[in-house]
Amino acid sequence: MKSKLFIPILLLGAWTNAAAQQRTHHAVADNGTVTVMRSATLQVYVASDAATVFSDLSDQTKLPTWLSDQAILEPQFGGKYHLRWKSQESVDGVVTEFTPGNTLALTWRHPSDASETQVRFKVSPQGGRTMVEEELQGYASNDALDKAVNFWAFYLKNLKSVIETQTDLRPVATRAPTRRRTQ
Numbered sequence: 085m086k087s088k089l090f091i092p093i094l095l096l097g098a099w100t101n102a103a104a105q106q107r108t109h110h111a112v113a114d115n116g117t118v119t120v121m122r123s124a125t126l127q128v129y130v131a132s133d134a135a136t137v138f139s140d141l142s143d144q145t146k147l148p149t150w151l152s153d154q155a156i157l158e159p160q161f162g163g164k165y166h167l168r169w170k171s172q173e174s175v176d177g178v179v180t181e182f183t184p185g186n187t188l189a190l191t192w193r194h195p196s197d198a199s200e201t202q203v204r205f206k207v208s209p210q211g212g213r214t215m216v217e218e219e220l221q222g223y224a225s226n227d228a229l230d231k232a233v234n235f236w237a238f239y240l241k242n243l244k245s246v247i248e249t250q251t252d253l254r255p256v257a258t259r260a261p262t263r264r265r266t267q
Contacts, residue, residue: 122223124233128240129213132247135185137214138207140247142188150246151239165190199224201232216240 130137140146144165147155152167163179173195181189181204189204201222208215218236223229242253 119224121221122226122229123219123221124223124229126218126220126233126236126240128216128244129210130216130244130247131213134207134209134214137216137243137247138185138188140243141205141207141216142182149252150243159184159188198228201228203236216243 140150142157142159144155144157144159147157147167153170154168155166157163157165158179159182161179161182163182164176165179166174166176168174175192175194177191177193177200179188179190180202181187185207187204187206189202191200192203193200199222201220204219204221206217206219208217218240220229220232220236223232238253245251245253
C-alpha cells in the first residue's frame with residue numbers, strides 16, 4: 085500500500101516542479117527546453133588587504149556600513165542571511181559557498197525579481213591592493229541582468245569608498261547612521 089501511494093506523490097512532485105520551471109524559464113517546447121541564463125562579472129580594486137575586504141563582505145556588523153541598513157549573516161555553508169533596507173524590500177537567502185578569507189556566495193532573490201539568482205564574491209591580493217570579483221549568475225533576461233549589474237556596481241563602489249576613505253556614498257536620507265571602525 086505504501087509503494088502505491090508513494091508513486092502518485094512522487095509524480096505530483098515532479099509535475100509541480102516542471103510547471104514551476106516552465107513559469108520561471110518561460111519554456112514552450114514540448115521536446116526539451118533550452119534556457120539561456122545570463123551572467124556578469126564585476127571587479128573592483130580596493131586599497132586594503134584581503135582579510136579586511138573579506139571581513140567587510142562577510143561580517144554582519146560591517147555590512148550596514150556599505151550595503152544594507154541591517155544585516156544578519158551566518159558565514160558558513162548553508163548559513164542563512166537577511167538584509168534589510170529602509171527604502172526597499174528585504175532580501176533573504178542562503179550561503180551556498182564559504183571559504184574564509186576568500187569566497188562568499190549567496191542565493192539572491194529580491195521580492196521584485198522573477199527568479200532566484202546567485203551572487204559570488206571572491207577576493208584576491210593584487211600587489212598591495214585587493215581585487216574583489218563578483219559574479220552574478222542565473223539571469224533569464226538582459227533587463228534583469230542590467231538591473232542587477234547597476235545595483236551591484238554601485239554597492240561595490242560604495243564598499244571601496246567606505247574601506248578606503250570611510251565615505252558612505254548612499255544618500256543620507258535612506259540609511260541609518262553608521263560609524264566605520266578604523267583598523
